[in-house]
Amino acid sequence: MADITKMKSVSSQVRRDIVRMVHANNSGHPGGSLGCVEYFVALYFDILNHNAADFDMDGIDEDLFFLSNGHISPVWYSVLAHSGYFEKSELATFRKLNSRLQGHPATEEGLEGIRIASGSLGQGLSVGIGAAQTKKLNNEDSLVYTLHGDGELQEGQIWEAAMYAAANKVDNIIATVDYNGRQIDGDVDDVLSLGDLEGKWKAFGWEVLVEDNGNDLEAVVNVLNKAKSLTGKGKPVMILLRTEMGQGVDYMMGTHKWHGSAPNDEQLANALGQLEETLGDY
Amino acid sequence: MKEYPVLGTKDTRSGFGDGLLELGRTNENVVAMCADLTGSLKMNAFQDEFPERFFQAGIAEANMIGMAAGMTIGGKIPFTGTFANFSTSRVYDQVRQSIAYSEKNVKICASHAGLTLGEDGATHQVLEDLGMMKMLPNMCVINPCDYNQTKAATIAIADYEGPVYLRFGRPKVPIFMPEDMPFEIGKGILLNEGTDVTIVATGHLVWKALEAAKELEAKGISAEVINIHTIKPLDEEIILNSVMKTKCVVTAEEHQIAGGLGESVSSLLCRTIPTPQEFVAVDDTFGESGTPDELMTKYGLDAVDIISACEAVIKRK
Numbered sequence: 001m002a003d004i005t006k007m008k009s010v011s012s013q014v015r016r017d018i019v020r021m022v023h024a025n026n027s028g029h030p031g032g033s034l035g036c037v038e039y040f041v042a043l044y045f046d047i048l049n050h051n052a053a054d055f056d057m058d059g060i061d062e063d064l065f066f067l068s069n070g071h072i073s074p075v076w077y078s079v080l081a082h083s084g085y086f087e088k089s090e091l092a093t094f095r096k097l098n099s100r101l102q103g104h105p106a107t108e109e110g111l112e113g114i115r116i117a118s119g120s121l122g123q124g125l126s127v128g129i130g131a132a133q134t135k136k137l138n139n140e141d142s143l144v145y146t147l148h149g150d151g152e153l154q155e156g157q158i159w160e161a162a163m164y165a166a167a168n169k170v171d172n173i174i175a176t177v178d179y180n181g182r183q184i185d186g187d188v189d190d191v192l193s194l195g196d197l198e199g200k201w202k203a204f205g206w207e208v209l210v211e212d213n214g215n216d217l218e219a220v221v222n223v224l225n226k227a228k229s230l231t232g233k234g235k236p237v238m239i240l241l242r243t244e245m246g247q248g249v250d251y252m253m254g255t256h257k258w259h260g261s262a263p264n265d266e267q268l269a270n271a272l273g274q275l276e277e278t279l280g281d282y
Numbered sequence: 283m284k285e286y287p288v289l290g291t292k293d294t295r296s297g298f299g300d301g302l303l304e305l306g307r308t309n310e311n312v313v314a315m316c317a318d319l320t321g322s323l324k325m326n327a328f329q330d331e332f333p334e335r336f337f338q339a340g341i342a343e344a345n346m347i348g349m350a351a352g353m354t355i356g357g358k359i360p361f362t363g364t365f366a367n368f369s370t371s372r373v374y375d376q377v378r379q380s381i382a383y384s385e386k387n388v389k390i391c392a393s394h395a396g397l398t399l400g401e402d403g404a405t406h407q408v409l410e411d412l413g414m415m416k417m418l419p420n421m422c423v424i425n426p427c428d429y430n431q432t433k434a435a436t437i438a439i440a441d442y443e444g445p446v447y448l449r450f451g452r453p454k455v456p457i458f459m460p461e462d463m464p465f466e467i468g469k470g471i472l473l474n475e476g477t478d479v480t481i482v483a484t485g486h487l488v489w490k491a492l493e494a495a496k497e498l499e500a501k502g503i504s505a506e507v508i509n510i511h512t513i514k515p516l517d518e519e520i521i522l523n524s525v526m527k528t529k530c531v532v533t534a535e536e537h538q539i540a541g542g543l544g545e546s547v548s549s550l551l552c553r554t555i556p557t558p559q560e561f562v563a564v565d566d567t568f569g570e571s572g573t574p575d576e577l578m579t580k581y582g583l584d585a586v587d588i589i590s591a592c593e594a595v596i597k598r599k
Contacts (some may be wrong), residue, residue, distance in 0.1 A: 052298065057355065058356050058357055059355065059356070059357060060356060060357075064355065066352075069457070083475040087541075102362070106383065106384075107383075107384050107385055108383065108385065115355055115381050116352070116380060116384045116386075117380070117383045117384045118313045118353075119379065120375050120377070120378075120379045122344075123344075123348045123375075123376055123379060123380050124348075124349075125348070126344070126345045126346075126348025126349045126352065126376075126380070127348050127351050127352035127380055128352060128354075129345075129348075129349050129352060130348065130349035130350060130351060130354075130360075131350075131351020131355045132352040133337065133349065133353055134352070134353045134354075134355060134356035134357070135356060137313070137335070137356075137358065138335070138356055138357070140356075156344070157344040157345055157348065157376070160340075160342035160344055160345035161342075161348065161349075163340070163342070164339065164340065164342065164345055167340075168337075201523070215347060246391045269297060
């Protein structure tokens with residue numbers, strides 16, 4: 001049973017971590033990170049069967065998660081730290097020289113919890129499908145989860161992967177799109193509209209769930225559980241998760257401007273004033 | 283001059299196909315993936331015998347490369363198969379991020395490399411692949427010379443932990459390496475000892491280098507011939523030992539000069555013992571349609587070209 005109260009508390013602290021990490025080196029992507037806090041917290045604190053204390057690359061008999069839109073690394077790093085993959089104090093090294101917390105997630109420095117590099121967009125769905133196929137070969141019941149930006153769906157490789165997974169009945173994967181409608185250059189509809197996204201995934205042969213409250217923890221937990229119940233039935237599963245870029249910091253919401261910009265000192269103080277310190281700052 | 287009897291002729295891609303089939307029988311973690319070129323890559327036998335370990339990706343190479351990276355998580359050893367062009371330039375970013383940077387145990391197996399692909403023309407005749415792949419950190423780059431060596435290399439790379447690019451070709455070429463010779467990654471092979479010039483060759487040019495050495499011998503020139511099947515990591519020792527003796531070198535490959543084996547050798551020598559060098563390789567041009575033999579002649583990749591390069595480089599000593 002999901003402990004929503006605890007997860008809300010974690011979510012607030014994760015949001016503080018995100019704005020502090022991005023502010024500390026004046027670079028990074030706060031907007032998408034803030035918008036995906038509930039997804040990550042629900043995943044790591046309720047949904048995933050995972051072993052944070054003893055991270056293993058192969059993850060046999062564990063559920064696996066792949067972040068395809070690697071630029072929202074701050075939310076992932078923070079949630080990994082709060083889940084026990086590594087010390088929270090290491091969040092202070094984000095994007096700094098000799099850090100394991102690279103600007104975009106990487107495996108080379110051996111950061112626990114990361115199984116593939118991502119950043120160049122469009123690659124994570126293929127990786128997830130590959131990992132899901134290996135789980136089938138290994139006769140595992142575990143699932144594979146992936147997260148993608150909506151702008152990322154403009155990459156052609158996504159649709160190669162979409163076609164493959166449906167044609168080959170890869171039904172042990174749950175992909176989620178962070179459907180916030182914004183990308184660096186503006187609104188997705190203005191940059192390159194995705195059109196009828198639900199219809200597209202359905203036409204590609206996926207089971208599609210649409211959740212309009214992607215920043216409501218209970219809603220996110222529920223849709224992920226619903227997605228789990230749809231696995232193993234011959235179709236890959238897609239969740240279109242409506243979120244608000246910049247969620248939790250008022251001046252970062254309702255715009256694409258905070259996709260990849262860091263707050264200054266004053267803006268940081270403003271943001272922290274809106275976010276309760278629940279578990280202690282790193 | 284040491285004799286290398288021709289044991290037959292076969293395409294190097296068949297060495298890959300037969301090696302892969304053997305791996306299927308001996309290593310249950312080996313899986314194979316192909317982008318709609320199963321017959322061309324000679325992967326049918328593996329597909330027929332191990333259908334549950336064969337993954338048809340369709341004409342979607344980027345997805346195939348990403349899936350291969352993912353399949354390593356959980357212990358599988360994916361061998362991807364498509365033409366060399368579609369294994370490299372088509373999917374360079376996927377190879378770079380999902381495989382090389384992510385240190386994934388994928389074997390990228392690439393057929394129809396170079397001009398000897400023939401009539402299909404320049405769209406398919408990749409001559410830049412060795413350069414692209416050797417520039418990637420963590421990537422091992424292998425270009426065997428005949429059927430036997432390609433089969434042995436295919437089997438050997440399954441036991442090597444890390445990303446590998448294995449390049450082979452389409453045409454039937456002489457088989458002259460011993461069938462039972464084990465393949466040692468990163469270890470060049472001294473095929474013929476000589477004193478006047480060193481020929482460092484890779485892939486289809488190795489046999490031509492032996493032919494050239496034979497004719498040079500008749501002209502009174504003693505050529506040392508080294509088979510460099512592993513472009514990266516380069517066997518520096520075998521090259522340096524030879525060049526210290528001969529004082530000049532000719533490199534020979536079915537690739538652009540830029541980025542090829544010749545540049546790797548140059549880079550080594552200029553840092554250690556600067557040595558006159560001539561390049562037998564394609565000089566900054568695309569290929570075209572034609573038979574493999576016609577193309578190798580037109581673009582200067584025949585034994586006669588190696589001979590002239592040797593004569594030229596000896597004069598520069």
